[in-house]
Amino acid sequence: MSNKRPTWTSKYSFILAAIGSAVGLGNIWRFPYVMGQNGGCVFLITYMFFILTICFIPMVTEILFGKITKKECVGAFEHANKKCKYLSYLNPVTAVLVPSFYFVIGGWIIHYIIISFIGFKSKNPSVYLSEFVQNPILAPICTLIFLFICIFFTARGIKKGIEFINNVMMPMLVVMLVILTIASLHLPNSYLGLQYIFKPDFTKFNSHMLLAALGQAFFTLSVGMGSLLTYGSYIKEDKSIVKTAYTIVFSSLIFSLLAGMMIFPAVFSFNLAPDAGAGLVFVTLPKVFMQIPHGNFVATVFFILLFCAAITSGISMLEVPCATIVERIKLSRIKACLFLFVIIALIAIPATLSFGILGDIKIFDKTIFELIDFITSNIFLPLNTLFMCFVAGWFLNVNGDMIFKNRVLVNVFNIGLKYVVPLILIFLIYIGLK
């Protein structure tokens, strides 16, 4: 095994992979339904504000952290300060736990690609979904297939795996998203959906919405798990990353917007409710697909689109523990990936079954799936981000000078990194735990 660290083939490979990481189920599955539950346009405005300000700082810092240290997560923290390595293990741990619930939805998507292709049964989509998620054999098999695909491409390495999959899937994703959005905008009364997204109703502004937008912003930018740090550590050029960072932020924003513009016009056109929650994509949209011409074809394209988005993000998560195992324990990539397959499967299968036969197992009043989602989203992701900002700002001396030329922006960045963002994160963790 060669000890040489891999690097991206070009700067664009890194940008594409980072966009692939950012744009995922968070943008296309989660964003529309959280927006639907939180008042539409005001949520969008708040989310935009957060990704351009508060979340931008830790995102750039995470990339810089990897780029400066050129090490996987734990090594990078150790480089900054020996003692910091202990808490940094929470990054790969989070990057094992998040896929354990993220890939459950990935499994649902695989199933929906197949049933869209075969043709939706005339059954009520909500009955269909609940029957599928409760199936103790089919649902775990779908989760395992999704996990296997992600592990397979992670095991192939940076060039043949991660770069390859992003080069293929990201353009496909863009084309499919644009075509479906145009088709959706041509449906009768689609303007009602656009109104919902773009006409603010400020009475919907409340603290719950604010927190939902902040959590969503962090999640869609892939901050807090070491993915961007690990990807950043493979950058070889010594160029400024500010343009790259803006490209990632704007791409994530555009994908979320397009997802909203694809989903809400269709939902409103058929007089369906925009606030159906997590079932928006799996229950509400199939109702639309069952009524439009060539519905099965459109549904298949839609679920393939979701699949591409989920795979490129999933791989970026797996790269974190994979790189840690390869560089610290010195296992080969293949062995590291086999190990990860087993560990994630052992957590993801109970998480999948918690929609059915394990549904009665409740810890702190939450099912296994809900518990993993809660612990990672509300505690681990903000805690990792807090720790990363702290170490980068105070030990690694990450500084606004490394990113901006303008003095004001440099100062805003430095104050943001050392004080404002950490305070907001502490508040976020406190609220999340309440």
Ligand code: PFF
């Ligand atoms: N940003 C991804 C999404 O929106 O689906 C999720 C994600 C990927 C979060 C990688 C964190 C991460 F490190």
